[in-house]
Amino acid sequence: MDFTAEVERSLRVLDGAVAVFDAVHGVQPQSEKVWRQADKYGVPRICFINKIDKMGADFEHAVDTIRKRLSAKPVAIQIPIGQEAKFLGVIDLIAMKAIIWKDETMGAEYETDEIPADLKKKAEAFHAQLVESIAENDDEILHKFLEGEEISADALRSSLRKSTIALKVFPVVVGTAFKNKGVQPLLDAVVDYLPSPLDVGETHGTNPDDGQPITRKADDKEPFSALAFKIMADPFVGQLTFIRVYSGQLKTGDSVLNVRTGKTERIGRLLKMHANKREEISEILAGDICAAVGLKNVSTGDTICSQDHPIALETITFATPVISVAVEPKTKADQEKMGMALGRLAQEDPTFKVHTDPDSGQTIISGMGELHVEIIVDRMMREYKVEANVGKPQVAYRETIRRHAEAEGKYIRQTGGRGQYGHAKIYLDPQPPGTGYEFVNDIVGGSVPKEFIKPIDQGIQEALEGGVLAGYGGCQGNAVRRQLPRC
DSSP states (O other), X not given: OXXXXXXXXXXXXXXXXXXXXXXXXXXOHHHHHHHHHHHHHTOOEEEEEEOTTSTTOOHHHHHHHHHHHSOOOEEXXXXXXXXXXXXXXXXXXXTTEEEEEOGGGTTSOEEEEOOOGGGHHHHHHHHHHHHHHHHTTOHHHHHHHHXXXXXXXXXXXXXXXXXXXXXXXXXXXXXXXXXXXXXXXXXXXXXXXXXXXXXXXXXXXXXXXXXXXXXXXXXXXXXXXXXXXXXXXXXXXXXXXXXXXXXXXXXXXXXXXXXXXXXXXXXXXXXXXXXXXXXXXXXXXTTOEEEEEOOOSOOTTOEEEOSSXXXXXXXXXXXXXXXXXXXXXXXXXXHHHHHHHHHHHHHHOTTOEEEEOTTTOOEEEEESSHHHHHHHHHHXXXXXXXXXXXXXXXXXXXXXXXXXXXXXXXXXXXXXXXXXXXXXXXXXXXXXXXXXOEEEEOOOTTSSOGGGHHHHHHHHHHHHHHOSXXXXXXXXXXXXXXXXXXX
């Protein structure tokens, strides 16, 4: 699956996101692309500095790269207690408490304690920076800060939440996901600072009949509207359609309208997807995400909505594939399986395209990069048991007429009775590129019966398809004008 397409889909339907950065390298090229996409959709973010226990990890350097390379305003709400192999926990700069994880529980349990004495001054300095950053966007906090009044942790969280949703600041937390250290405070930060569907406001769409703008509130009582943002083929339940509900509610057995096709489809089952299991549910409400079973003709980016209140939401746009390879089945039995497998994979991933080259007859698959295509081929072989060879696409050469040419032909046959005689000349001239083939009949007066003219035209077109020099037909580039003069 193409990572870029996955991010595009996710950011299109999420109200908030967690941006993960490497504590060793900071911002990397892929991080910049994802950040630009989040800016495009106006998604509030929390920054998680991961791998703080790795050799060469530097928390302050990683935060600095976010500031410089992304032109963002990161605000640290945690600092690590130790780095690299000495990483033990974090200091919560809002509550001004230390969080220490227990190694024997693999990060599942932690203790809250006082800040270590050797980190007290550093924590106070970072806390002052945090309060100052929050105060820049909140007059009430600024007044208390200038007056030297004590600001409660709840007031700081509330103000920081508003600034985060407004994309003015980006809270930064730290940890090591592999050892489960920092995960619990990260989830708490998601709840505390990222927006709920109610914070995002109305969703805008258009009336599919007249194109007039329509808005939907994130309310269970509004007419139902949802966006299908991902398709996944499941070997047990069939096609899973991931949907994000923007308004109204949906129940198992309901019928919905697919705005793109204009057809009505019925919801068979609703599943809440977890990392390693699925939970069947009977209904889904505004703001929720789930997978629906039973939608057969829905594609990525389609809007499904109430039949009585249709709305077309903004669809998802994907980049054009940039690399292509040819695939061919090893056996005849694999040929049918390969077609089915590629069709399902293309349905899942809108940045993956499949077509048959009309000249070479090869099956060409196209993706967003070399790794993307390799993953597609690997999935085809592993999940669908298709054995195939992969190689470079054949180059389709063309022949064309570059200058004026003439040809003359005679047909003479004497069989004892009345003889047969024919004499014709053909002139060939190049036409402007893209004009195509043109046959001009200059016979006048019926000197040559008209039933002979059409076979001449057909014979010329056959030569056009096959090519006259090396067998490459098509005459692309310069089209050919054939002229049959009077003879």
